[in-house]
Amino acid sequence: MNAPVSVRQSRSQPDGATGVPAILLIPAAIAVAFLVLPLAALLVRAPWSTLGSLLSTPEVRDALRLSVVSASLATLISLVVGVPLAWVLARSQIRGRGVLRALVTVPLVLPPVVGGVALLLALGRRGVLGEPLYSATGVSFPFTTTAVVLAQTFVAMPFLIISVEGSLRAADRRYEDAAATLGAGRAMTFRRVTLPLIAPGVAAGAVLCWARALGEFGATITFAGNFPGTTRTMTLQVYLALETDPDAAIALSLVLLAVSILTLGLLRDRWLMRT
Amino acid sequence: MSLSAHVVIQRGSLGVDVALEVKPGEVLALLGPNGAGKSTVLRVLAGLARPHAGLVRLDGQSLDDPAAGIRLAPHRRPIGMVFQDHLLFPHLSTVDNIAFGLRARGSSRAAAHTVAARWVARMHLSEHSSAKPRSLSGGQAQRVALARALAGDPRLLLLDEPLSALDARTKLDVRADLRHHLGDFAGATVLVTHDPVDAMALADQLVVVERGRVVQVGTPVEVSRRPRTDYVARLVGLSLLSGTAHGRAVLLDNGASVQVAEASNGPVFVAIRPASVGLYRSRPDGSPRNVWPATVAGVTPYGETLRVDLEGEVPLTADVSPEAAAELDLVLGAGVWASVKASEVAAYPA
Amino acid sequence: MRPPGRPPALQSVVLGLLGVLGLLGCGASDPPTTGAGTAGEERISETVTVFAAASLTDVFTVLGDRFEAEHQDVTVVFNFAASSTLAQQITQGAPVDVFASASAATMQTVVDAGLIVAEPEVFVQNTLQIVVPAGNPGAVTGLEDFTNPDLIIALCSAEVPCGAAAVRVFEAGGLTPQPDTLEQDVRAVLTKVELGEVDAALVYRTDVLAAGEAVEGIEFSQSSEAVNDYPIALLAGSPNPGAAAALVEFTASPAGLDVLAAAGFQIPEG
Numbered sequence: 001m002n003a004p005v006s007v008r009q010s011r012s013q014p015d016g017a018t019g020v021p022a023i024l025l026i027p028a029a030i031a032v033a034f035l036v037l038p039l040a041a042l043l044v045r046a047p048w049s050t051l052g053s054l055l056s057t058p059e060v061r062d063a064l065r066l067s068v069v070s071a072s073l074a075t076l077i078s079l080v081v082g083v084p085l086a087w088v089l090a091r092s093q094i095r096g097r098g099v100l101r102a103l104v105t106v107p108l109v110l111p112p113v114v115g116g117v118a119l120l121l122a123l124g125r126r127g128v129l130g131e132p133l134y135s136a137t138g139v140s141f142p143f144t145t146t147a148v149v150l151a152q153t154f155v156a157m158p159f160l161i162i163s164v165e166g167s168l169r170a171a172d173r174r175y176e177d178a179a180a181t182l183g184a185g186r187a188m189t190f191r192r193v194t195l196p197l198i199a200p201g202v203a204a205g206a207v208l209c210w211a212r213a214l215g216e217f218g219a220t221i222t223f224a225g226n227f228p229g230t231t232r233t234m235t236l237q238v239y240l241a242l243e244t245d246p247d248a249a250i251a252l253s254l255v256l257l258a259v260s261i262l263t264l265g266l267l268r269d270r271w272l273m274r275t
Numbered sequence: 276m277s278l279s280a281h282v283v284i285q286r287g288s289l290g291v292d293v294a295l296e297v298k299p300g301e302v303l304a305l306l307g308p309n310g311a312g313k314s315t316v317l318r319v320l321a322g323l324a325r326p327h328a329g330l331v332r333l334d335g336q337s338l339d340d341p342a343a344g345i346r347l348a349p350h351r352r353p354i355g356m357v358f359q360d361h362l363l364f365p366h367l368s369t370v371d372n373i374a375f376g377l378r379a380r381g382s383s384r385a386a387a388h389t390v391a392a393r394w395v396a397r398m399h400l401s402e403h404s405s406a407k408p409r410s411l412s413g414g415q416a417q418r419v420a421l422a423r424a425l426a427g428d429p430r431l432l433l434l435d436e437p438l439s440a441l442d443a444r445t446k447l448d449v450r451a452d453l454r455h456h457l458g459d460f461a462g463a464t465v466l467v468t469h470d471p472v473d474a475m476a477l478a479d480q481l482v483v484v485e486r487g488r489v490v491q492v493g494t495p496v497e498v499s500r501r502p503r504t505d506y507v508a509r510l511v512g513l514s515l516l517s518g519t520a521h522g523r524a525v526l527l528d529n530g531a532s533v534q535v536a537e538a539s540n541g542p543v544f545v546a547i548r549p550a551s552v553g554l555y556r557s558r559p560d561g562s563p564r565n566v567w568p569a570t571v572a573g574v575t576p577y578g579e580t581l582r583v584d585l586e587g588e589v590p591l592t593a594d595v596s597p598e599a600a601a602e603l604d605l606v607l608g609a610g611v612w613a614s615v616k617a618s619e620v621a622a623y624p625a
Numbered sequence: 626m627r628p629p630g631r632p633p634a635l636q637s638v639v640l641g642l643l644g645v646l647g648l649l650g651c652g653a654s655d656p657p658t659t660g661a662g663t664a665g666e667e668r669i670s671e672t673v674t675v676f677a678a679a680s681l682t683d684v685f686t687v688l689g690d691r692f693e694a695e696h697q698d699v700t701v702v703f704n705f706a707a708s709s710t711l712a713q714q715i716t717q718g719a720p721v722d723v724f725a726s727a728s729a730a731t732m733q734t735v736v737d738a739g740l741i742v743a744e745p746e747v748f749v750q751n752t753l754q755i756v757v758p759a760g761n762p763g764a765v766t767g768l769e770d771f772t773n774p775d776l777i778i779a780l781c782s783a784e785v786p787c788g789a790a791a792v793r794v795f796e797a798g799g800l801t802p803q804p805d806t807l808e809q810d811v812r813a814v815l816t817k818v819e820l821g822e823v824d825a826a827l828v829y830r831t832d833v834l835a836a837g838e839a840v841e842g843i844e845f846s847q848s849s850e851a852v853n854d855y856p857i858a859l860l861a862g863s864p865n866p867g868a869a870a871a872l873v874e875f876t877a878s879p880a881g882l883d884v885l886a887a888a889g890f891q892i893p894e895g
Binding site: 117120121124125126140142143221222224225226227228231232236239240243244 | 707709777779782784785804805806807808809813816817820821822
């Protein structure tokens with residue numbers, strides 16, 4: 001009588017370790033190894049004894065500060081203009097919304113270097129918008145910290161928009177109806193009801209956006225250039241360090257890895273704990 | 276504070292056309308099966324849905340007048356609404372939920388808070404004043420939702436299935452509570468429900484809606500005594516038959532004949548209460564003149580008794596005690612005899 | 626209930642993946658079997674693998690085509706990248722026949738690793754040139770303009786060869802440049818000049834020539850202070866040494882020298 005019972009148990013608990021068929025277990029194990037081994041190698045080969053001195057040089061401190069500041073600014077800009085855009089994509093009835101969404105998400109699939117070139121063509125000193133701006137005001141973006149922020153915003157904002165749009169679609173719109181019957185106009189409803197309801201989605205989007213901005217490389221090096229203190233972010237520093245001092249590059253990569261893990265920690269409730 | 280509405284709106288394949296009048300202090304219940312269009316009517320009154328035609332006027336002011344191009348946005352209407360699952364804002368405390376409408380309508384933070392605090396006390400929610408909705412019981416949440424709708428001092432109160440989210444036990448208390456608060460409310464109230472008990476207990480006036488149309492209007496007593504559709508009859512627990520009266524005999528549409536208490540002539544409805552139907556294993560002798568053979572089509576518990584659905588020339592519902600049911604051996608498909616005294620049969624003009 | 630024939634699909638994918646992983650694992654450490662059987666023979670055949678500095682991309686592609694035209698049975702395969710990257714790949718065991726570096730110092734790391742057959746030979750030299758966008762909007766005339774903070778100046782980062790050469794010419798001229806960006810490689814510098822975002826930059830003569838109409842080159846006297854040697858060498862682990870030697874000889878032949886000179890390289894004397 002025991003055998004059928006145990007069969008029934010394993011069927012009722014498909015998530016249990018014993019419930020994973022070998023045909024899935026093997027490729028899954030390969031996937032895990034493939035994703036985890038490089039990170040483990042980074043830890044194994046890390047110059048632990050000299051880590052402190054490698055990371056305390058002025059260049060590294062500058063790069064780290066620049067990365068954190070620019071990524072935070074990029075996230076802030078993305079929040080200010082990205083959340084309203086997400087609302088338009090999720091809620092408005094305007095025509096061509098599908099096309100708009102596709103356009104907005106193009107930076108997700110565009111090679112970042114191409115994004116950088118596109119930014120130069122638009123906002124560079126000879127760019128479509130940049131040239132009139134430069135001749136009128138003498139302001140030009142490339143090779144400035146502003147350009148770093150713009151490049152990061154370009155690449156990272158779609159992550160925020162997608163995340164917030166998803167939250168808006170999932171949110172129960174009847175709460176907005178309830179707010180309307182209580183006398184709240186659309187602006188107040190958005191501020192005091194919709195926004196708090198989608199706050200977890202906005203937070204997750206902001207974290208993703210920030211992490212992507214922090215890891216930005218291609219668009220930055222193309223549009224903003226590479227000058228210490230002004231435009232040389234952590235990722236550019238890593239790339240340059242690989243040329244001369246691989247140990248320093250590994251040390252810097254560890255810092256970025258630590259930031260990534262922290263980011264995942266913040267997203268844990270949303271993704272890792274999902275069953 | 277009277278509401279006069281004629282709502283015409285297409286909802287998918289359902290065309291809704293409902294007219295209703297509510298006087299100040301009066302509670303009107305829109306009663307009908309799911310999908311009949313009741314909630315749609317309520318959403319139009321709230322301004323959440325746009326009618327295609329008709330007119331919604333509150334105290335002489337037009338809220339909706341499609342012909343004249345008038346449509347007042349929901350947040351500009353002097354209304355309060357209680358939603359089906361209450362829809363309390365999950366991120367706000369009890370007192371902030373109640374104060375929301377006051378703040379939205381321009382009260383200062385302090386003034387809104389003062390009024391909200393009064394409602395908290397009045398609804399016996401003082402212990403839960405700073406609690407978030409998720410920690411409230413169903414009954415408490417219902418009171419918060421009602422307070423939130425009433426705090427803005429609306430002229431029209433709309434209740435969308437206000438009791439359906441509650442379990443049966445809580446429902447009794449909350450229904451009594453709600454009845455009490457509605458009694459204090461000076462404006463017009465429109466209540467949507469599919470539960471006849473809620474409608475009977477809370478409403479002064481019933482409007483029965485089926486498939487987007489009004490099928491019966493009246494006081495709860497009128498409607499429950501003299502249902503005009505099968506749906507209403509079943510709701511109020513009556514068997515409804517239709518036929519033509521010739522004096523004290525009513526010839527049913529299917530050819531059977533029923534003896535009734537009062538003489539009349541012409542088309543009539545015949546209503547029979549389940550408790551007045553007697554069941555027998557063999558044809559009873561003696562006085563009852565209404566005796567028909569029937570077949571048991573269903574037996575379901577109904578309170579202390581069993582409710583027996585009967586098929587035959589006169590389809591009926593009978594209530595019997597469990598002892599009687601055992602004695603009669605009421606299994607599905609069993610043949611029985613049903614009898615009703617003529618004095619227990621009501622006929623009224625169709 | 627699953628249809629017969631379906632289950633093997635996933636298994637074959639898994640096996641395929643394992644196979645790919647296996648190949649990758651072998652490829653990184655072992656020389657390819659191609660040509661191994663003919664290594665002892667004098668016959669020139671099959672594939673020559675050349676690792677060459679990125680700045681040689683255009684010119685070596687042409688050289689490779691010409692060489693293949695003369696040696697029908699040889700296929701030349703190139704891997705172009707930064708010299709330092711290539712040197713790293715070679716010391717990590719990549720199977721290579723020929724290495725052409727844009728820097729003597731980088732070549733030295735491979736020499737030090739004991740991976741070179743004979744002393745590397747400098748086969749071409751390259752010098753720096755000022756490059757400006759077509760029309761020279763910054764009115765740049767010489768190296769002195771690089772000290773003007775109002776101009777947008779791009780240089781290679783000092784960590785890469787073109788940047789190290791730039792440091793030398795500025796030292797020779799006693800000048801302190803005011804760069805706005807220190808790029809990772811010549812290509813990145815040129816892109817920004819071509820787009821007109823940069824008023825002046827220092828790159829190799831060959832790069833200016835290759836960039837064509839969009840840019841202008843300006844000679845300057847201090848350029849002789851930083852002559853960049855391009856050494857070429859046969860590798861000890863060469864899977865195909867015969868063909869490899871023939872290819873190196875071809876670069877020094879009159880036909881080869883024509884191609885190199887046309888691209889802007891200088892041919893060392895002697």
